[in-house]
Amino acid sequence: MTKNRPGSGQVRIIAGQWRSRRLPIKDLEGLRPTTDRVRETLFNWLSGYLTGANVLDCFAGSGALSLEALSRYAAFARIHELQRSAAEQLQTNLATLKCDNAEVIIGDSLQLLNRPADKRFDIVFIDPPFRKGLAAQAIALLQQHGWLNDGALIYVEVEAELHGLPLPPQWQPLKEKQAGQVSYRLYCYQQEAN
Numbered sequence: 379m380t381k382n383r384p385g386s387g388q389v390r391i392i393a394g395q396w397r398s399r400r401l402p403i404k405d406l407e408g409l410r411p412t413t414d415r416v417r418e419t420l421f422n423w424l425s426g427y428l429t430g431a432n433v434l435d436c437f438a439g440s441g442a443l444s445l446e447a448l449s450r451y452a453a454f455a456r457i458h459e460l461q462r463s464a465a466e467q468l469q470t471n472l473a474t475l476k477c478d479n480a481e482v483i484i485g486d487s488l489q490l491l492n493r494p495a496d497k498r499f500d501i502v503f504i505d506p507p508f509r510k511g512l513a514a515q516a517i518a519l520l521q522q523h524g525w526l527n528d529g530a531l532i533y534v535e536v537e538a539e540l541h542g543l544p545l546p547p548q549w550q551p552l553k554e555k556q557a558g559q560v561s562y563r564l565y566c567y568q569q570e571a572n
Contacts, residue, residue, distance in 0.1 A: 387402060387403065387405060388400045388401060388402050388403060389401055389403050389440045389441070389442045389445070390414065391445055391446055391449045392414060392417060392418055392421065392446060392449075393421065393446075393449065393450060394446070394448075394449030394450035394451065395449050395450075395451070396445070396448075396449040396475055397449065399449075399475070401445070401471040401474065401475075402467065402470075402471070403439075403440040403441075403464070403467060404461075404463050404464050404467050413557070413560075415557060416535070416555075416557050416560060416562055417442060417443070417446055419555060419562075420443075420533055420562065420564070421446060421447075421450065423533075423552075423553050423564050424447075424501065424531060424533075424564075427500070427501065427531055428447055428450045428451060428452050428501070429450070429451040429452070430451070430452070430453045431447070431452045431453060431499075431500040431501045432452070432453055432454045432455075432456075432497065432498070432499045432500050432501070432527075433447045433448075433452045433454065433455040433456070433499060433500070433501045433502070433503070434455075434456050434458075434499040434501070434502045434503070434525065435447075435455060435456070435457045435458065435502075435503045436458050436487045436491070436502065436503060436504050436505075436506070436516050437458065437459070437460075437487055437503075437504065437505055437506040437507070437512065437516075438457045438458060438459040438464070438465075438468060438482070438503075439459065439464060439505070440464070440468075441457060441459075441464075441467075441468040441471065441482075443503040443505060443533070444457050444480065444503065445471065445472075445475075447501065447503075448475075448477055448479065448480055452479075452501070453479060454479050454480065455479070455480040455481075456480070456481055456483065456497070456499070457480060457481065457482045457483065458483050458485065458487040458490055459482060459483075459484060460484070460485065460486055460487065462484055465482050465483075465484040468482050469482050487506075487512075487516060488512065488515050488516065488519060491516060491519035491520060491523060491525065492519050492523065493523060494523050494524065495523050495524045495525040497525075498524065498525060498526060498527045498530075499525055499526060499527060499530060500527050500529075500530050500531070501530065501531050501532075501533070502520060502525070502526065502530060502531075502532045502533070503533050503535075504516050504517065504532065504533065504534045504535070505533070505534075505535040506536075508536065508537040509537055513534055513536050513540075513543060514543055514544055517532075517534070517543065517544070517545065517546070517549070518544070518546075520532070521546045521548070521549075526567040527567075528567070528568065528569045529566065529567065529568065530566070530567040531552075531564060531565070531566055531567075532549065532564070532565045532566075532567060533562065533563070533564055534562070534563045534564075534565065535560060535561070535562045535563075536560075536561050536562075536563075537559060537560070537561065538556050538558070538559050538560060538561045540561065543563075545565070548567055548568050548569060548570075549565045549566070549567055550565060550566045550567075550568060551563065551564075551565055552564045552565060552566050
């Protein structure tokens with residue numbers, strides 16, 4: 379299974395305008411880029427929704443998810459990353475790709491989300507460090523402060539043993555899979571709860 383980690387030193391973009399590009403990432407504690415296999419499944423799920431989408435990557439780490447979305451013609455990505463060196467590497471990678479439709483914000487995503495939204499998003503990635511309860515907090519803040527466009531798709535990647543996430547009634551489960559120690563899910567936000 380270590381096959382998907384081509385050296386904890388780089389991430390590969392799977393498809394789109396930067397297909398097969400390999401970009402360096404920092405080897406930092408707690409940084410676990412989403413594997414190629416899981417990303418392939420996720421982006422199959424998102425196929426047809428990415429072009430022109432505004433993307434929010436709440437716990438970016440390597441930036442694999444937001445870079446993949448931008449490669450597949452997302453209109454814009456806001457990228458939150460707490461660790462300065464990981465965020466700086468992301469900024470360097472965006473510059474290497476000559477990508478000017480993304481912003482990297484260095485800071486605690488929960489603090490950044492804990493304010494009224496200045497922009498709404500179509501696709502949101504929640505892939506926090508495991509076993510810290512961060513996914514549930516991010517879900518609550520996204521809902522509470524109006525960060526989601528109606529019909530937004532939200533991807534949540536958590537530890538496999540975490541079964542129940544507290545979800546607002548407006549969040550409809552669409553897909554769910556498990557790969558090894560990882561459980562990954564896709565939800566749709568609908569302003570009017572069914």
